[in-house]
Each structure stands twice: as C-alpha cells, then as structure tokens.
Amino acid sequence: MLTFLLKSTACMAILMIFYKLVLEKESIHHFKRFFLLGALLASFIIPNLVFIEYIDAVEPTINSITPITDPISDTVIAQNVPKASIFDWQLLLWLIYGLGIIGFGLRFIANLFRIRLRIKKNPKFKENFVTKVLLNESLPPHTFLNYIFLNQKQHEENSIPQEVLLHEETHAKQRHSLDILLIELVQVIFWFNPLIYLFKSSIKLNHEFLADKAVIQKEYDHSHYQNTLLSYLSNEKYQSVGIANAINYSSIKKRFTVMKTNTSKKSFVFRSLLLLPLTALLLFGFSEKREVPLSKKTISEPTNYPRTNNLEPADAMSSRSIELAGIVVDSKTMLPLENVSIIGPEGVILSKTDNRGYYHVEFNILTSGEIFFQFSISKEGYNPILQKEHWGNLQGKIGSAMYFALQQKKSESEQLSTLVTNTQNLDYESILMNYSKVEADFKFHEKMEEAKRNNQHVFIQLNGGHYLVSDSWIKLESKNDLVTIDDKTILPAFKLNKAIKRSQIAGMTPLENGNKANFAIYTFENKKSYSQNQQQSATREEMKEYNALAQKYNEMNQNQMIIKKKEVVRLKTIYGKMSKKQQADAEPFPDFPPAPPVPNTPGAPKAPLPPQSPLEHVKEMVAKGATFMLNGKEISAKKAIQVIKDNDKINIDTRDSKDKKPTVKLSVDPIEIDN
Template sequence: MLVFLLKSTACLVIFLAFYKLVLEKESIHQFKRFFLLGALITSFLIPAVVFTEYVEMAQQTTQTTSPITGQISDTVTGQVVTEEPYFDWEIGLWMVYVLGVIGFGVRFLRNLAQITLRIRKNPKFKENFITRVLLRQSLPPHTFFNYIFLNQKQFEEKHIPQEVILHEETHAKQRHSLDILLIELAQVILWFNPIIYLFKSSIKLNHEFLADRAVIKGSNDHHSQYQNTILSYLSHGSFEQYQSTGIANAINYSSIKKRFTVMKTNTSRKSFVLRSLLVLPLTALLLLGFSETEKVPVVKNVGSETSIYPKSSNLNAVESLSPRSIELAGLVVDSETLLPLENATILGNDGQILSKTDNRGYYTVELEVSNPGEIYFDFSVVKEGYNSIAQKEHWGDLQGNISSAMYFAMRQKKSSAKELSSLVTNPKNLDYETILTSYNQVKEDFEFHKKMDEAKKGNQNIFMQVEGQYYLVSDSWIKLNSKDDLVMVDGKTLLPAFKLNKTIKRNQITGMTPLEKGQGAGFAIYTVSAQKAIDFIEIYINNNGKLLFQGKIVPLEDLKQTLSKVNEHLSFDQRKKIVRSVIHVEAKTPKDVIQQVDKILAEYGAATINIVGPETSPQSSASREEMKEYNALAKKYNEMDRNHMYIQKQEVMRLKEIYGKMSKKQQEDAEPFPNFPPPPPAPDAPEPPKNVSDTEYASNQIQKIIDTNDPYDVVGGNIAQPASPIAPTNVNDINIYNPSSPPAPPEPKSPMEHIKEMAAKGATFMHNGKEITAKEAIKVLENNKSINIDTRGSDSGKPIVKLSTEPIVIEN
C-alpha cells in the first residue's frame, strides 16, 4: 500500500507541475478541465497497471502443501499465546487514517446538509433549467449544480450585475459541481496527501477561468467593467466574513491576479495542438516509470524426456506415440479470501495456454503423453495481479488415462498470504460438482494454513494456541496434548512447552519431531545453536542471461547483495569450507554471464562451484597452449620404446582430456595419440600354506612384507620395485608412477537428497509398514530428521524405501 501511495503521489506531482508550467496560463480552459480530472484519475490507475513478461527459465521451484493436522473449524480464529504485549504500529496508523476519513467525511456531509437546508428554507423560483435561491444571509453569489444562491435584498433591488448572474449560470450549465464532488471525495479518502489540496485549488480556479471567459464572450464591453465587478465583491466588507461557501462555486474565489491575466490571453491553435500533444509522451513516461512488470517464469525442463501435448493436437495419427493421456481439473482461488478466481491461465512449459478458469474458478486440462517411460511435466498458473505458481510433476511410468484434481490458492502481489496447492489423486470424475466436493477438505487445509499464518504474524513464538489447541510451530507444526508437555531442546534441556517462548525464537529452529515413550520428553526441538542450517546455493541461467535464484528472478547486478543474505550465520572462512553451489546453464547461455556469476560466487566464499548444463562440449576446439602441451607429451611417449615405457598416470589423463577437446582437423595435424601397452595382469593371490593356522600365516606374511619392503606400504609416493620382478608376457619393463594419494571419497548424500533421488526412480515408500506416496515420505522426513531409512531392490526393478521410527532389523 505504501509503495502504491508513493507512486500515485509522484504521478500527481508530475502532472500538476506540467499543468502549472505548460497549461495554467493558457486560454484552453475546457482542455485544462479534462486534463486535471484525467490526471487525478490516471495517477491512481498507473501504479495499478501490471505488464506481464514471460521469461523462459531452465527450472523453477515447486509449491507444496503441508499436511492437515488435527480437527479444523471454520468459525474460530487463531490466538497467539504471547508473553509480553507490544504496540502494533500498523494498527495505530490505520486508526489515525480512519479517524481522518471520518473527520473529513463529516465535514463533507455537513457542507452538503448546509446547502440542502438553504434550498429548503429559502424562497426560490425556477427559470429555464436554473433554480435561483434567494438568501437572507449576506453571502456572495455561488452555485451548486443548477441552484444559484443570491442575496434576496440585492436581487430584488436589482443591485446584482448581469455579469455576475451570467458567471454563475455558466457554472450551472457546465456542471462544474461534478468536478467539485469528485475532488472532495478524493480529499476525504486521501486527506493526508497535500497534493490533493493543490489539485482542488487548480480545478476550482479553472472553473472561474471558464465562467470568466463565458461572461467576456457574452458582453459587448471588454474586460474593465467585469474586472471592477469582481473587485467589488472581493472588497465588500460585509462579504469578507462569509467567504466559506463549502463545496459550491463562488464568484469571489481568490487568485484575482491570475484571473485578470488569463482574461487577456488568447492561445493560438498551433500552441494548443503542441501543448496538448505533449500530454501523450508525459503519460507514456509515467506509465513506463510507475507501472509494474510481472515476470512470469515459463518452466523449461531440460532433462525431461517426456513430451506433453494438448489433447486437441490429434497426436493419435502420429506413428509410435503412446495412447497415454493426463486429465486434470480443479479450482483456482485467492489465497487470502479463498474465493474463486476467474480467467486464471494454465500455461504449458512452452508458454502455450492449456486452459483458463471460468467464473467458478474451475478449469480442465487434457494432455497426451507421447514418450514411453516415466512421466515428467511442468506447467504454471498465472493471473494478472497475482504471483504465479509453477508446478513440476513426476508421476512415474503410469499407463492409460490418468486423472487427478489439483487445487491452487494464488497470492495477490500486495497480500501477505501464502501460495498453496493440493493434489487429490484418482477422483471419481472431473466434473465441477465432484471437484467442489473434494475441495471441502482442501479448503479446510487452506483455512488452517491461513489461521496458523495469522497466529505467527508479529511474533517469533514457538508455543501457540490456535482454536483452543496447543502447537509447536516453526515452518510446520506439531499438535501438543497439553501446554505442560515436556520438550527436549537440542538433546540436553527439558522444558514445559509453555516456557519455550521465553528461551527460544521460532527463527532459531532447524527441526522438530515427536519422541517415542521412554525418552524423557514427548517432543524434541533442534536449534541453530546446536545445528546450523546450511543453505545450498543453486542458480539457473537461461539463454537470455536471466537468473533464477530461490524461485525468484534476480538481476545480475543484485546477485551479490542477494547472496549476502544467505547463510548469514557463517563467516567467509566457514563458507569456503562447507557451502556448495551449482550454476545450471543452457546451451546458449551467455558465457560472460556465467563468468560473472562464477566470480560473484567465488567472492561470496562458495566452497565448490559446479557448472551444469546440456551435454555439449563447453569448448569446440583445443587452445594453442593445450595443443602445444599435447604435442610435447605425445612426442615424449611416441619416442619411447614400447617395451620399455615409463608411464605417468597424470600425463596419460591429460593427453586424453586435450585429445577429447580437439577438432577433427586438430587431431589430424597433431602428434598421433601414443600407443600405450595394456597394464600387466594382477598376480594371483598366494594360497595359504597347509598345516598352518590363519593367525600364524598372517604373522608370517607381515614379517615378510617388512623384510622385503613391499611396494604397497609406501603411501603417496612411487611404488618401489621388487628385487626380482616377474616380467609380464607382452611388456618387457613397465614402471608405473603414482604421483599422489587417492582422492577423498565423495560427500555422502543427505537423507532428503536420497529420498528425492529414489522418488525420481519411481520407488515404493513404506512408513511404519504402511505404503505412502513420495510427497508424504518427504513430509515425514521434514518432520522427523532422525527417522530410520532402509533402501532395498525388488523383483520389479524399482527400489523399496522403508521409513521407520523404530530401529530397522536387517535380515540376512
């Protein structure tokens, strides 16, 4: 809201400055009238304009929905158990604003009531469409719609000049009161904005310009007599104490000097055309500068082998296409109000429109799957004024007609509510009535998310009471039995749940889990003080050089600042040791952008930076330095006697690497690749002597190794040759050089990465003996970091992953 008000105020200021500098002193009063009204309205429309730009990205994050916990009621709102009261400045400012609206609204209604009473209580008579109201008070002539208010005594004595009557009739004929009502209502709503008062002054002054011009055109005299008449009303002592005429147009409105100056002005047609045309580029610049641009990432799945097409493409006629199809239906609603959204668009990963919601928020999508194997498909839900939702699906190797219901709750750009989505598999059918019936449970889930989010606002509490039930809350939540339930913090401190808010803040939590009986507490909480959460950095760069980081499009120049907010609890030296990063690129991603991102990550302190992209060679040919290095190594080995070669493994690997980079022409021009002999066969393992125990034999072997200086006891150096080597059959003498110790083993995958990898392979998941989906398995792992995991193969070729809170017994 604040950004909107600042943008609208900036538009008002620029429009008003343009009016004051370019238009005010000109005689094009009708144009000026509509310019001021249009500028007032346009200043509040421009910040609300949203242009949609579709940006193709390599990949996008997926929205997920947390599981439903406990019984949910639609009638009770969340209550936060707070330890200390605090003042909410947002509520305080809203209270001040409402009081201002009430005050200015009462003033506006009082002026309307004052004019209405004057019309009712005073004599009046109608002439044509004008009604003249004769007042006993000594007020200056003024007009409201078609009512002209005149002093009764002066009117009957004919002391009111005809020019004044004509002036007021012009206000009535041109309906200037409509403009006044509009600006008065704007002043009630935006009473705190000083620019509104300046606009009001300019509009009322321009009304006087219009009425003055009508009087001058209808009078044979020039300006002097009419100007003297206006001055007489301003200088009349009895009128000075009755200047306030509320929302009416009065003859004695101020700025006389400007009125007299403009009376003598006559703008040429050429000047009018030029000045009016300047409004167009001014409006265009304001639209460009103060409107919003929504960048909608269109998901492009580089690694997917599944082709998805709209069912209307008549793909059955194409040879070798699978008859499998996907039918989706569901509802799209507002995440804050949960009311249906009309004209929300379902887009395929290529930006093609698959469906649009009707006025009930209902949509249907039918797709054909052309490729065999597991099904991968992406789509996004977009609507003007809302944040888009990108959905990435992997459904395994399903066959036939696959039906599912998917529900989406979209977040308005100005809203603090969250995007949500929910999947219901195998519905009875996909008509609106069935989808609406299934939505009742989904709606309860969405409603509870809203209540929990509302309860979390403005605090960092872990222990909360929502709908009369107690919860432990972080990014997810766990239902408690009572407020006295014991909670173990970081495996060493026991606290009743209701005391947690005094010792721990919600943003310190890295994990929560229920505990089994006999562990001294019912629940466990782990905090950043015991286990620092390390964020993995993953950046996607598309062919246009656009960056996607943490589900948001980040300009290259802002990447450094954005990264500074990631892993803030780690020092630079700590990041250099443990933070991993990956840059995902496409075939035509600009190299200079990749290099800049790589440099920014290095400056940030990433321990590893991996660049991942399509399987294309990053270099089409070897460089001059690499060719020189290759030729020197190849010549060295080509000149050796093949039966007496001294081979270094690093040099052989380097030869292969450079040779793989060469173009065909470079390979033809370079030294021939050396013809290395095959390695010698491994010697047979010695058989243990008979009539000797295993222990005695091992002891003898160790002593023999010590006595003969076995080559394999030298770690990290050259392998010493035995005194009497056995020559291989096809090689007379080969010395093998091992320059360094073996590389460290790769870092083991985390449980979450393992679960996601198994899900991608179509694994079957079991939780405490019950089969669950991959999404449910991920949720179980998120809620219980210490759960036991056992992965086995099966006869079907697909892995079976068992999750259990009990120890898993592995049977031989």
C-alpha cells in the first residue's frame, strides 16, 4: 500500500509540474480539462500496471528454503534486546485515516444536501437547457449540473450582467460539475494527499478559463468583460458555495492574463507531443516489470518430509514418492500469488510459488501401508489452508495436480482447493492447461457464495442453471422439478423460497426412483428420515483413493498383473458407495483377469486351509500368556499387537521355553535359529 501511495504521488507531482510549466497559461482549455482528469486517473493506474517480459531461461529456477542446522552452544549469551513497543502505530494511522474519510465524506454529503435544499425550497423556472433557482441569500451566481443559482432580488431588477449569466450557462452546458464530483470523491479517499487539492484547484480554475472563453467568443470586449467582473464582484459579499461552480476573486489576475493569450496550432502540437516522452518516463519509472522464463519450467527442488523412526526395513523406504504441482491464486481476484509457502508437517518449507503462482514439490513416503500425509498453504495476509490427504496403499511414483485459492484475511470470498488426477505431466504448461476448468469451478463457487449471501433462499438461479442450496447444492434440470419437503409437501423448485428457509435444512438428496418428486429436502425436525433416505455416495477422500488405485491397475499389463487382495476389496467397497454420477466421472473400474478354476477331481485332496495371519497368531499367543520380545527387549502384549498392525513385514519366531511358557520374538532383521 505504501509503495502504491509513493508511486502515485510521484506521478501526480510530475504531471502537475508539467501542467504548471507547459499548459496552464495556454488557451487550449478543453485539452487542459481532459489532461487534468487523465493525469489524475493515470496517477492511480500506472503504479498498478505490470509488464511481463518472456525470456529464454538457461536453467530452471530453483525455489526452495533449506533448513539451516547450526550446533547449539551450551553457553547462554546475554544480549540487550530492545523491547517491542506496546503502542500500535499502524492501528493509530488507520484510525486517523478512517476518521478523515468519515469527516470528508460527511462534508461531501452535506454539500449535496445543501444544494438539494436550495433547489427544493426556492422558486425556480426552466429556461432553455438550464433551470434557474432564485435565492433570498446574498450569494454569488453559481452552477451545479443544470441548475443556476441567482439572487432573486438582483434577477428581478435585471442587475445581473448578461456576461455573468452566459458565464454560468457555460458551466452548465459543458457539465463542469461532473469534474468537480469526481475530484471531490477522490478527495474523500485520499484526503491526506496535498496534491489532490492542487489538482482540484487547477480543475476549477480551468473551468473558469472555459467559461471566460465562451463569453469572449460572443464578441464581448476583453476589457469590458474584465471590468464587468470586477465591478460586479466588488458589490458582492463572497460566501462559500461548496461543490458548485461560482464566480469569485480567486486567481482573477491569472484569468485576466489567460484571456489575452492565443495559443497557435504549432505550439499546441508541440506541447501535445511532449506528452509522449513524459508518459514513457512514467511507465518506465513507476510500473512493475516481471521476467518470466520461456520454454523452461520453474520447478521446486525435491524436498523430503523429515524422516521419522519406524520399524520398516530400509530397502522398502525408498520405493514410494509423491509428486505434487499446481497453481495458487487469490480466491477473490483469481490472480496468481507469488511466494506462497508449501509447508510440511514439521514446519519445513517444501516449496514456494513463483510469479505465475506455480509450485512443484516431490517427497518420499517413509512408511508402509495406507498413505497419510498433510501440508499447509500459507502466505502473509491470507488465511492458511491445511490440506490432509489419505490415499491408498499405492506404490511407485504418484503424481497429482492440486490447485488452491487462498482467502484474504477479512475477505468474504471462500477458500477453495481441488485435485486433478491422471495428469501426464506436472510442468507449468500442463498444469496451466487443466487450470481453465479449475478456474471455472473456483469462479462458480465464488458466484454461488455471493448468491447465498444476505438471504435464506433454497432455490437459486445462477449462470443459466437452477440449484437447490443448503450447505452444499444440487443442480436441477429445470425450475419446475418437483421437490418433496419431509415427504409431506411437494412443490416445484421455484416456489420453495416461500415455503422453507435454508437454515431449516438438515439435508437434501436426489430421488432416482421417485414416483412423485425428483428431489427431497429434510428439515432438522425430520433428520432421521433424511438419514434413511439420502442417496449414498463416496467422500472426496475416498474418490481420490479410488482414482489412484484404479489408475494403477488400469495402466498394468493384464497378463502380468500383480494384484493385492486388500486393494481389490478396497476398490470394490468404494465403487459400491459411489453415486451413478461419481461412477461416470471416476476412473473406469479395472478389468481384472478371472481367478484360476478350483480343481473338482473326484478323490482329489482337499485344498489346505489358508495360513494364519501374523496378527491372529500373536493374539493366540497373548491368550496363552506368552512373553513378547522386540529386537531383544521385552514388550507388553498390547505393544506387540500394535507392532504387528503397524508393520506387515515383521519377522516372528515362536517357541516354548523350559517351563512351557511360549516366547514370541519380533524383529525387523532376519532371525537366526540355533540348531
């Protein structure tokens, strides 16, 4: 914010100096009018401009923060650390700024209200394109929009010179009040900037130049007009008229000087051309420039999660890794965010986004079994996102794209995240190709939240579609779809807003086989009915797990498949929970080869019983009162069961001791058996 204010003020200062030195005393008043307004707007636009330059990158840009580990001394060194100030200066400055806005805002509103009262309470009549308002107060003639305010007594006595009336009619005809309204609004926001007052003064003075020029062009003599102004104003007691244009003594000498000036066409062209190098200077000096590598992806250095103690053999620890990439944007503007930190569970920064919002991180999974991991997305000024993931017992290198929309603090926009699977490549170009659909989803979420704000509507129309809305939403085929409320009342969707409020809804569900209604809504009073009738579906985490497992088996050669029963059971379980839409959107269910036939020869020996699992064996030993040893140290029976659950590759040796009490030895290393 401070950088913007400094750049904006510098732009204003340069443009105002140019105006004062090159343009103000010239008679090109219409050009000066648009220059002043354009200079004011340009001073706010130029500091926000960003010019992107694409360059050929020789090497990938590495974004990483490596943890620095220094030995810690046992000696404590006393230091004089300055105490932090208890007083919050930043809060004080914001408080002063807020009070300034309130004060100047009230002043602006009061001026508008005062003019409105003058129009309403005083006699008025329309003449040509203006309305003349006759006042009892002794005020100089002044104009606001199409209203010209005149002293009633002077008007009835015809003592107001025609030049003065023409002067005021020019203000109305050329709509000078619009310029004043704009600068007044800018002054309310930037009341602390002294250059705003200088712009305001110059704009008002140029309005006088324009009105003076219109009077002189009516073949009035310069000297006669000047004497008329002086004699008329000398008999008037000047009072403030707020935001209206009025004749007054302000800069009267400068006005008289400019009246006699006649700028030639050559001079006008020359002064206009000087704006080109001036604009280039401002763009070069106060806009922002960014360099973006072309054809070379910006990647993050692969970073591992901190290693934890576990009982898994070392040769199994490097067989799996997760690769993530994506884009992080602002949830309100949808613009990419730079320097967003991707932080691991131990507080280690895994990666940071570049100026395109892109991140890329890879880390190893050091435990066996189901994959559980979490990380957070954090940036100063934004609410962090904690992302918890539960994937299946996947093997090898697993890649996915994850996109995030961060919510600014005190913003009403919603935090969002989404996962895109089946990504062939995780470089920036591939991530960007998928982002268009993700961005559309993010924007839809934002529009939906905005549509829900400040109302309790259950039926909402958005982007040409129709939706049932509670905490989540369901898309309808049309506004006439029938909806049942608590299995009692049936209404077309568009009539729901008069029958029920969103806060009353416990749940909603489609009715695939509904004979009378297409959808059902259940209130908190009938939550039990909702639980019994809601359509079954898989959770988001289960969908992620299913897609990863299904993709793994779909990519295998069917003649060389290595099938794990636990994973197949998990696939079937999740697939059975999915709704029809989820099944259509998910990875196809793998085409597993048929199981080998069971022999059915008469007299053939019966198939042996399946071997006892390690966990069942240990539980049997617990029942016999066995002693358990882990790597040579005695452990409790409860600890032994937990070790077996956590490690599916543990070595087990069970034998009886002399007193016939079993001893069970557990080890991650091979167990040597003495002969």
